[in-house]
Amino acid sequence: MSLRRPASQTGRKTCVRNPGGVVEPDDTATDHSEGSDVDNTTTGRHRDAPQDTKAATGEGRISDAERELYGGRLRYDQSYVRHEGPLTRLSFGHMAAALPRMMGMVLRTGWETDRRALGGVVVAQLGQGVTAAWGLVAVNSVLTRLFAEGPTADKLRDALPSLVVLAVTAVGAALLSAWSTAMSGRLEPQVERAVSARYYAAVTRVEVAATERPEVQRVLEAGRFGTDSARGMLRQSVGVGNVLIGMVAAAVVLASLHPVLLPMLLAIALPKGWGAIRSARREYVSRLHWVDHRRAIASLLAYLTRPHAAAEIRVHAAGTKLLGSYEEMSRQTEAEQRRLARAQASTDLVAGALAGLASLACYGLLWWLLASGGLPLAVGGTAVIAIRTSTTRLTSLVQQVNRLYEELLFLTDTETAIELAAEHAIPPTGAALPSAVDRVRVEDLSFTYPGATSPALKGVSLSVRRGEVTALVGANGSGKTTLTKVLAGLMVPTEGSVWWEDAKGARVQLRDADRAQVFAAVGLLAQDFPRWEMTAAANVAIGAGDRVRNMDHVKKAARAADVLTLIDSLPHGWNSIVFKGYERGVQLSGGQWQKLGTARSLYRDAPFLLVDEPTSALDPHAEIAAFEGLWSLAERGHAVVLVTHRLAATANADRIYVLDQGRVAEEGTHEALMTDRDGIYRRMFTAQAAQYGLTATPGTPSTTVPAARRPSPPVPKDGQAPHRP
Numbered sequence: 110m111s112l113r114r115p116a117s118q119t120g121r122k123t124c125v126r127n128p129g130g131v132v133e134p135d136d137t138a139t140d141h142s143e144g145s146d147v148d149n150t151t152t153g154r155h156r157d158a159p160q161d162t163k164a165a166t167g168e169g170r171i172s173d174a175e176r177e178l179y180g181g182r183l184r185y186d187q188s189y190v191r192h193e194g195p196l197t198r199l200s201f202g203h204m205a206a207a208l209p210r211m212m213g214m215v216l217r218t219g220w221e222t223d224r225r226a227l228g229g230v231v232v233a234q235l236g237q238g239v240t241a242a243w244g245l246v247a248v249n250s251v252l253t254r255l256f257a258e259g260p261t262a263d264k265l266r267d268a269l270p271s272l273v274v275l276a277v278t279a280v281g282a283a284l285l286s287a288w289s290t291a292m293s294g295r296l297e298p299q300v301e302r303a304v305s306a307r308y309y310a311a312v313t314r315v316e317v318a319a320t321e322r323p324e325v326q327r328v329l330e331a332g333r334f335g336t337d338s339a340r341g342m343l344r345q346s347v348g349v350g351n352v353l354i355g356m357v358a359a360a361v362v363l364a365s366l367h368p369v370l371l372p373m374l375l376a377i378a379l380p381k382g383w384g385a386i387r388s389a390r391r392e393y394v395s396r397l398h399w400v401d402h403r404r405a406i407a408s409l410l411a412y413l414t415r416p417h418a419a420a421e422i423r424v425h426a427a428g429t430k431l432l433g434s435y436e437e438m439s440r441q442t443e444a445e446q447r448r449l450a451r452a453q454a455s456t457d458l459v460a461g462a463l464a465g466l467a468s469l470a471c472y473g474l475l476w477w478l479l480a481s482g483g484l485p486l487a488v489g490g491t492a493v494i495a496i497r498t499s500t501t502r503l504t505s506l507v508q509q510v511n512r513l514y515e516e517l518l519f520l521t522d523t524e525t526a527i528e529l530a531a532e533h534a535i536p537p538t539g540a541a542l543p544s545a546v547d548r549v550r551v552e553d554l555s556f557t558y559p560g561a562t563s564p565a566l567k568g569v570s571l572s573v574r575r576g577e578v579t580a581l582v583g584a585n586g587s588g589k590t591t592l593t594k595v596l597a598g599l600m601v602p603t604e605g606s607v608w609w610e611d612a613k614g615a616r617v618q619l620r621d622a623d624r625a626q627v628f629a630a631v632g633l634l635a636q637d638f639p640r641w642e643m644t645a646a647a648n649v650a651i652g653a654g655d656r657v658r659n660m661d662h663v664k665k666a667a668r669a670a671d672v673l674t675l676i677d678s679l680p681h682g683w684n685s686i687v688f689k690g691y692e693r694g695v696q697l698s699g700g701q702w703q704k705l706g707t708a709r710s711l712y713r714d715a716p717f718l719l720v721d722e723p724t725s726a727l728d729p730h731a732e733i734a735a736f737e738g739l740w741s742l743a744e745r746g747h748a749v750v751l752v753t754h755r756l757a758a759t760a761n762a763d764r765i766y767v768l769d770q771g772r773v774a775e776e777g778t779h780e781a782l783m784t785d786r787d788g789i790y791r792r793m794f795t796a797q798a799a800q801y802g803l804t805a806t807p808g809t810p811s812t813t814v815p816a817a818r819r820p821s822p823p824v825p826k827d828g829q830a831p832h833r834p
């Protein structure tokens with residue numbers, strides 16, 4: 110019996126939720142898993158992995174390949190394995206207790222999405238129960254007529270009406286089953302969509318700073334795996350309802366025929382139920398213990414087909430290493446699968462033997478009742494049929510309740526994530542920005558990333574004005590990117606203020622502002638901007654996802670970013686998917702992608718444009734053109750914030766802020782900053798210029814600064830750069 114259906118059936122992501130049929134290393138762990146002992150054992154494995162549990166959980170069974178490639182076990186983040194405790198405590202009592210809650214949750218979601226379909230499913234299920242009961246009554250009636258005294262022809266004629274009823278109930282059951290399938294097929298995707306949409310809408314509204322907190326991120330991530338659980342729960346609930354109604358109908362009919370028949374049914378069905386639960390628990394615990402191993406194998410195999418690893422796979426013989434490791438690790442898995450299969454077979458044997466004994470006793474009792482005249486022959490026949498169908502149903506019931514319970518746990522995660530997302534959501538309203546924002550002024554700003562030991566920004570004050578290029582420079586990790594996130598309204602400072610002001614002094618603090626208005630005023634080209642696996646047109650137009658696509662504007666932005674000719678020359682032009690491997694797919698180079706990213710931020714056409722290392726992948730001519738483009742934007746009234754290490758470009762900025770370990774160490778124009786002989790900026794600039802040998806000979810004319818709207822600043826001619834790379 111499988112606790113979770115295979116990924117191929119569920120379409121679920123391959124993760125800890127569906128690690129595959131891996132087996133537990135030591136079946137004794139399963140045998141004790143009823144109580145808290147095993148719960149501690151299994152959870153301990155993923156947390157502290159105490160030594161005494163290692164043998165039971167397979168902790169010690171790390172292959173050499175795993176050790177070599179991953180330095181030990183490749184573990185899942187704990188957030189994904191939180192349910193191991195509840196699931197390893199699966200018992201019929203637990204499942205039965207959780208059943209009403211599960212059904213309630215499913216019915217509520219179904220009611221909110223499609224009442225008619227839900228009504229159809231419920232009516233069809235109830236109807237099937239009624240037809241099952243009628244069917245049994247009709248069988249009993251047929252048998253009664255057939256076992257009566259008299260000629261066969263008369264008995265058959267007497268049995269005919271009941272046979273007709275039997276046929277009608279069979280047709281009715283088939284029709285109801287088809288109706289139920291149609292209705293639940295209509296309801297399931299709607300329920301999944303409703304839950305998914307609620308989840309994704311909630312998480313995309315969360316403050317970026319909150320997503321930096323690991324405890325928040327974990328809950329949000331964990332919720333992702335429950336979005337399709339509502340659909341699974343619905344399917345399982347329908348199945349459980351169907352089986353339950355069928356069983357209740359059989360039980361009612363049996364009890365009304367003779368009081369001893371119901372206990373008989375239970376005596377036969379219980380060993381099978383026990384076997385099913387035991388197998389489910391064993392399989393689950395097994396998968397749990399070997400999930401890391403499976404993950405390691407999956408990650409290893411993924412490299413073998415990934416295009417970006419193709420060169421090293423071949424040239425460095427990395428493929429040989431990975432394949433060898435795969436075989437070694439797989440052999441371990443296979444050995445454990447054999448062990449699980451043996452354990453499963455033993456359980457099936459014991460359950461079958463117990464059920465056989467119970468059947469023997471029941472059929473003996475039935476024999477005695479029939480022989481002593483305590484039970485009519487026809488009722489005996491009906492009882493045999495009911496017992497056989499009900500034992501099958503009970504086994505199926507246990508399986509489905511197991512799955513239902515698991516789905517419930519994951520759906521609960523999604524609900525928790527939605528609640529947490531709401532707690533950390535960007536406020537939907539706020540004060541309106543001044544009608545013509547002219548600048549963003551940052552005052553004494555400090556920002557510490559959640560979990561960080563020191564602030565990324567400390568007492569930063571600066572101003573970003575429209576019509577100007579403001580450059581942020583500084584060493585790696587000095588806080589430039591963090592500052593752009595604050596300026597974009599993505600991070601609200603913990604200390605200090607960020608004011609959005611107009612020329613007359615009217616201003617609103619970021620903390621109080623309507624963030625939708627702030628975002629509407631900002632265009633962003635991040636260092637690691639997303640590369641959407643979509644068409645070239647979509648990759649530009651998504652820069653203004655809140656506007657209807659305007660291809661003229663898309664092309665204009667592309668022309669400004671120097672990528673129009675390239676896209677136009679593609680076989681499918683703007684309809685090309687800018688990822689290889691798809692139909693109409695093309696592969697862009699790093700620099701071409703950067704141009705496309707620039708086109709996206711230009712298409713947004715926002716008054717404040719924040720660009721972080723926009724030219725890192727561009728060739729010299731393209732880089733010069735890109736910077737010229739930014740300067741011309743400033744001339745047209747935009748505020749451009751430029752983060753770059755290319756100081757030849759920042760030399761033309763209207764204002765340069767030099768960040769050093771989160772503080773503004775220097776500020777001013779290039780000329781002003783270059784007058785400070787010991788200044789950071791001057792040292793950085795001369796170091797970079799020296800790379801080109803431009804400072805080697807005092808008195809040599811400057812040629813460092815690329816074309817820009819202002820004349821190139823002079824390169825210092827006072828000797829060696831202090832920090833020659």
Ligand SMILES: Nc1ncnc2c1ncn2[C@@H]1O[C@H](COP(=O)(O)OP(=O)(O)OP(=O)(O)O)[C@@H](O)[C@H]1O
Binds near residue numbers: 584587588591592
């Ligand atoms: N998401 C984050 N969580 C925690 N710390 C972070 C995070 N992002 C950045 N930091 C830290 O904040 C500091 C400033 O990082 P930031 O990315 O702003 O620097 P930067 O000046 O843009 O660097 P670079 O020039 O390398 O892009 C660094 O010490 C960095 O480690």
